[in-house]
Amino acid sequence: MHQALSVSAVTTYLRELLESHPLLGDLWVQGEVAEFKRHAASGHCYFSLKDEGGLVRAVMWRSNAVRLSQLPRMGDLVLAHGYLSLYAPRGELQLYADTLLPAGVGLLYARFEALRARLEAEGLFAIERKRPLPRLPRRIGLVTAPGGAALQDMLTILARRCPLSEVLVAPCLVQGERAPASIVAALTTVYAAGVDLVILARGGGSLEDLWAFNDEAVARAVFASPVPLITGVGHETDTTMVDYVADLRAPTPSAAAELAVPEHDDLSALVWQSRMRLDQSVDALLNRTQADLANARSTIDRHTPLRRLARDRQQVDDLGRHLDRAVDRTTAMRQLALQGLVARLATLSPQATLQRGYAVVRHATTGHVLGSVIGVPSGTPLQIDLRDGTLAAVTVPLAEEESE
Amino acid sequence: MSNISDVETYEMLYGQLQAVVNRLEQGDLPLAEALMLYEQGTRLAAACQKLLDHAEMRVQELRSDEVYPDLDLEA
Numbered sequence: 494m495h496q497a498l499s500v501s502a503v504t505t506y507l508r509e510l511l512e513s514h515p516l517l518g519d520l521w522v523q524g525e526v527a528e529f530k531r532h533a534a535s536g537h538c539y540f541s542l543k544d545e546g547g548l549v550r551a552v553m554w555r556s557n558a559v560r561l562s563q564l565p566r567m568g569d570l571v572l573a574h575g576y577l578s579l580y581a582p583r584g585e586l587q588l589y590a591d592t593l594l595p596a597g598v599g600l601l602y603a604r605f606e607a608l609r610a611r612l613e614a615e616g617l618f619a620i621e622r623k624r625p626l627p628r629l630p631r632r633i634g635l636v637t638a639p640g641g642a643a644l645q646d647m648l649t650i651l652a653r654r655c656p657l658s659e660v661l662v663a664p665c666l667v668q669g670e671r672a673p674a675s676i677v678a679a680l681t682t683v684y685a686a687g688v689d690l691v692i693l694a695r696g697g698g699s700l701e702d703l704w705a706f707n708d709e710a711v712a713r714a715v716f717a718s719p720v721p722l723i724t725g726v727g728h729e730t731d732t733t734m735v736d737y738v739a740d741l742r743a744p745t746p747s748a749a750a751e752l753a754v755p756e757h758d759d760l761s762a763l764v765w766q767s768r769m770r771l772d773q774s775v776d777a778l779l780n781r782t783q784a785d786l787a788n789a790r791s792t793i794d795r796h797t798p799l800r801r802l803a804r805d806r807q808q809v810d811d812l813g814r815h816l817d818r819a820v821d822r823t824t825a826m827r828q829l830a831l832q833g834l835v836a837r838l839a840t841l842s843p844q845a846t847l848q849r850g851y852a853v854v855r856h857a858t859t860g861h862v863l864g865s866v867i868g869v870p871s872g873t874p875l876q877i878d879l880r881d882g883t884l885a886a887v888t889v890p891l892a893e894e895e896s897e
Numbered sequence: 898m899s900n901i902s903d904v905e906t907y908e909m910l911y912g913q914l915q916a917v918v919n920r921l922e923q924g925d926l927p928l929a930e931a932l933m934l935y936e937q938g939t940r941l942a943a944a945c946q947k948l949l950d951h952a953e954m955r956v957q958e959l960r961s962d963e964v965y966p967d968l969d970l971e972a
Contacts, residue, residue: 648956658954659954660957662959663957664958679959753942763911764914767938769939770918770921781924
């Protein structure tokens with residue numbers, strides 16, 4: 494090389510070399526804290542990590558430093574995660590740390606905490622993202638080991654509580670190196686099968702046994718669930734990464750199954766309640782109808798025609814009496830008139846003339862009163878009415894006339 | 898797998914039952930219609946109860962090579 498490089502060209506080259514290095518770009522470092530300082534104004538933390546053989550300068554920006562539950566003190570043994578780079582102005586190698594944990598917790602836990610912090614910052618655990626479970630799931634996707642007691646327990650509980658719900662089992666490996674990929678694939682399969690609730694479960698085991706459930710890809714696959722997802726991993730005391738991401742964390746697989754569906758008796762009670770409401774409303778309706786009927790009956794009674802009838806009957810009686818009186822009066826008047834006529838008749842009666850010595854001469858067979866001699870030949874039978882009786886006679890020829 | 902799941906059947910019947918109960922509780926029905934609804938409601942309630950009591954859970958396994966490679970299943 495015949496040409497000198499500028500200082501900044503060297504520092505830039507070194508910086509790029511360091512930052513693109515696969516190991517140095519994602520690094521856990523264990524060491525003793527020296528000279529820890531938190532810059533009051535900016536909140537950034539500057540410190541060094543050292544051991545008997547060396548020292549690395551380190552910085553932690555405020556955004557990461559705020560997540561520290563407590564600031565480390567000089568002499569603490571810690572685990573730091575971050576990447577190595579060059580601080581050009583001073584030509585210093587520096588660890589840009591994002592996580593700082595007491596070394597005593599072990600690397601596994603340190604990794605877990607680092608991932609948890611990162612996913613939390615990304616919003617994967619956000620409370621407002623948690624979805625309510627379906628009241629009565631139609632199809633439940635179970636992602637778990639096919640042979641495990643966890644699956645049997647869950648199937649038993651689901652069948653006992655709510656056999657209406659259909660269950661799709663997507664079996665997967667739940668431990669070992671290939672478990673994370675298997676779990677992710679099984680989750681993807683149930684998502685595609687169209688379920689409305691997913692349970693991701695695994696029976697109890699050691700912290701290492703459960704490790705697949707702390708995997709970042711698995712956590713992201715849980716986050717990607719299109720429907721509410723319940724986790725039931727390990728025992729009550731175990732909390733894995735998927736538990737933070739899930740819509741609901743159940744302490745065990747059995748508990749997850751119980752939370753997933755309503756109790757048979759609860760559903761039954763709802764049906765029974767509806768049945769009671771049916772009965773009550775029909776009872777009420779019948780009572781109301783009964784009351785309406787009684788009401789109508791008393792109204793009818795109040796307006797009964799019997800009362801009018803009584804009134805009318807009285808009126809008829811009155812009219813009858815009037816009529817009687819009118820008839821009586823008419824009869825009496827006729828009686829009087831009749832008597833007058835009879836009296837007048839009596840004065841005109843031939844009897845009175847007979848009393849005075851006159852006689853009435855009748856044709857004895859025809860009864861005709863004879864007022865003339867014409868048409869009365871001799872030998873005609875006569876009836877002569879006198880004052881006190883009747884004489885029978887026959888006409889004879891007058892001698893004097895014959896002699897003239 | 899049938900197109901309509903037991904839950905869907907149940908929810909349909911239960912939904913109808915709710916509708917019948919609500920209609921009856923409004924209480925402005927002619928007696929004949931109310932009694933018809935009542936009869937319908939009791940039948941729906943019985944059908945719901947029967948489903949709850951006699952349903953058998955359907956379980957299906959989604960097995961695919963991708964999901965579940967040829968490994969031993971001890972876990």
